[in-house]
Amino acid sequence: MKKSTIILIAIVAIIGLWAWKGYNGMVTADETVKNAWAKVQSDYQRRADLIPNLVNVVKGYAEHEKGTLEGVIEARAKATQININVDDLTEENMKKIQAAQGELSSALNKLMAVAEAYPDLKANENFKELQSQLEGTENRIKESRNKYNDTVQEFNTKVRKFPNNILASVFGIETKVPFEADESAQKAPEVKF
């Protein structure tokens, strides 16, 4: 075999190994982002699942707060309608999700503020527990969003760095969209005891 052929084979093998390693690295990072996104969605779902019980308990004590209760139900319906796969997370879709979830957060904040005016409701054991579960869920959402953003940052850095960016463009791998910092939506509702 000619020397030049051997060198050519060696170069192809090195490029092949690099491509294999680089591609697998990006796939692993992609899966991590998908897992983090699944956690975000399950936390959103967890919050949505708490709402019917919460509304029922509040309704028993504050029935004439119809507007606030309907606001929560409506916001919940809107938020649960949006269910987007991580691969379809464009900036526009992310804005839609953030807007819907933000709306739900503020509707829940209003509901909690209303509860302050009803001492019997505040003292109700079921309400207190739903309140603590809601608070825990809001915290979980905050943590899982942060974790998602961390994984997206890691993925995007990997995809955009040279020479991985060449591989990414060959295989059609694109950067992912993180949550935008939105203080009002990210901050967990403050619950007074």
Add this chain to the structure above:
Amino acid sequence: MRKIITYLLFSAIFTIAYAGVYSPKNIPVERVKQNYTRVINPDKILSQEYCDSIDTLMLSLDTMSVQCVIAVCEHFEGDDPYEFAIGLGRELGVGGAKNQGIVVALATLDRSFWISTGEGMEKFMTDAICRRIEDRYMVPYLKAGDWNNAMLQTAKGIHGYLNHKEEYVQELSSKSSTEDDDSGILGYLFMGGAASLIGLGVYSSRKARTCPHCGKVKLKLVDRQRTKISAYKYRIKSTYKCENCHEITYRDQIEDTSASAGAVGGAVGGSVFGGSRGGGSLGGPFSGLGGGSFGGGGAGGRF
């Protein structure tokens, strides 16, 4: 000279202003990392006697693969007990490989508290249970300014609940007595489970105390020596004397702290709180490796 004096003055003011303000980064945790204690008490708010009692309870949770740290100081940085508790859990790697960690944080002058649970702990100690522990064992003492008992009773509550002690499980699994009691069957299940555990405990205890010479349950422990044979293994040599035939019995036992150790009787708790608990491997010392994954579970508030 004037510059030096001004600098010293500002340093002193800064030190005084920020004394007792702790973040997960600056709170002294060396003794916790070295596994000497589970109580972080930099402002000496808790008395040593209470710290020791809390330590005994918390360190005993290690055998169930649960690591619980209690931190008490005057102020949390940013007046945020949640961020402090979760940050401390991550910083220390509380919970070991299974992430079964609990951090209890109290800032006496901020008048805030938080119980944070690691991701592996959430199914055993739900947010509602954390809240009940706070409401029933912590807050009444906090309102009275009795920090020692607030933390000791909280530790007892956590320890009792995780060990399926009947009084704690019943107290924490039920809503307050003013609520309708809809947990009759669950109560019986708990009682049945607790009775089985007690029976098993009595049987094991009798077996261990049976003299191999005369067959009577009269063995009495007279000496026990624990020697380290490797990083995680200990040899325990126990000497027993029979009160009936006065024969001496020796028993050798190898304790592997890295292996599974937590037969917690999980079916009892699991059936109610949505998760079954089998034996688990010990978290080991606070190496921080693999532990400290806190996803936001827990509850807290102000008093």
